Every structure is written in structure tokens, then in C-alpha cells.
Amino acid sequence: MSPVGRPTRRALARSVLEVAPALLGAVVHHDTPDGGVAVRLTEVEAYAGQGQDEGSHAHRGPTRRSAVMFGPPGHAYVYFTYGMHWCVNVVVGPTGQASAVLLRAGAVVEGVELARQRRPAARTDRELARGPARLASALGVDGRLDGADLLDPSSPLRLLGPLGGAWPETVRRGPRVGLAAAADRPWRFWLADEPTVSPYRAAVARARG
DNA sequence: GCTGCGATTGACT
């Protein structure tokens, strides 16, 4: 059974495979001096904790980058990749387990004008948050928000819920995107018939000697 | 200290 209703620390402390699909349809809001942008999540990926998931940043234990993953649920794990992109996760599961949900895509439901300014390359509004780095960019999130408490009413970056708000029959699942390790695990969840879901790209097979 | 590559994107053929 999946958590339902308002996002609480307790609800997010459930197993990552329960929480990840429950985040579909939930809203993430970021307030800045420029204004607010809110995104309704349409696509997420689950990452299990230390020693359980070769594709997770937490797989080999805590590092400075992954430290937030080892803390309590309900905080943002924000990391920098490919030398230019930020991606946002929600830490879930019991404290210390280091599982998280990557926010892969969503629909901008508030602050569309501001999101357009931040994402000039987007040719249509559905591209504003279509992809994990695009979602972070549309929200205006970067490394300064790593560790932010998404459940704290005074936090600029918040998870507003609802949890478990998506109709179960609209939830799809399949392999995760861009992972060479543990690529077979169907831990990507998305909403059917949503134009904001990112196009699937299988992991690039590494050339072997 | 050095090297290879990544939970990606946008531009281009």
C-alpha cells in the first residue's frame, strides 16, 4: 500500500519503491526573489540505498556529495553532473538507508513565465521541465539547495503533495534512463499519456576492450 | 596527482 495524502516525514520514510510512484502528481514549489515556480511531477526514478543499488550515488557509502542521502527523509539531494547540469532528488526511506527518488520530469503549473526565462531553449511549455536537469533549471534549483528540508514551511523549496494522488491505472513503470549499472531494474515510474514525460534513452553501452 | 566518465542537454548532420 502506498502512502496517501499530505507529505509527512513518516510517509516519506516508507520504502523507496512505495514512495516513488506516490510522488507522481505531487507538486514541488520553489520560491525565489524573482517569484515562484511550481511543477507537478509526471516522472520519477527510484534509487535504493547503500549496497543495494549499483546505480545509486550512495552505493559505496557516504561521500561529501552523497551525504544528504544518508540523512533523514524529506530533504533535497541536489547534485551536479556532466559539468553543467543540476538534478534534484527527494531523500526517502528510513534515516541512514540512503535511498532517494530522482525527479525526472513534470509540468509547470505555476510561474510559467519565470520558467520560460530560465529555459530559453524550450520551444514549447511542455519542454520546460521535461528531463531531470530541465526540471531543476525550470525550478531555479542548484547546489545551494542541497540538503534543503522539503517539509519545512519556511523552506524556499517545498514538496506540497499530494502523495498517492495519481490514479493507479495511470502509473507506468519501466527501466531507468541513462544507467549502465543495474539497468534492468524497472524503477522508473511515470504517468501515462503525459506529454511532459522525458523520452526514453537506454544507457550508452560502453565500448569494451 | 592523474585519468576516465557520468542519474544530460542542445546543437547539428
Added chain:
DNA sequence: GTCAATCGCAGCT
């Protein structure tokens, strides 16, 4: 369809 951008991490010497 292909590929460069760009830098922090992780693994190795």
C-alpha cells in the same frame, strides 16, 4: 541519427 560541452567524483598510481 551523432557529438561536444564541462567539472566533480571515484579509482588508481
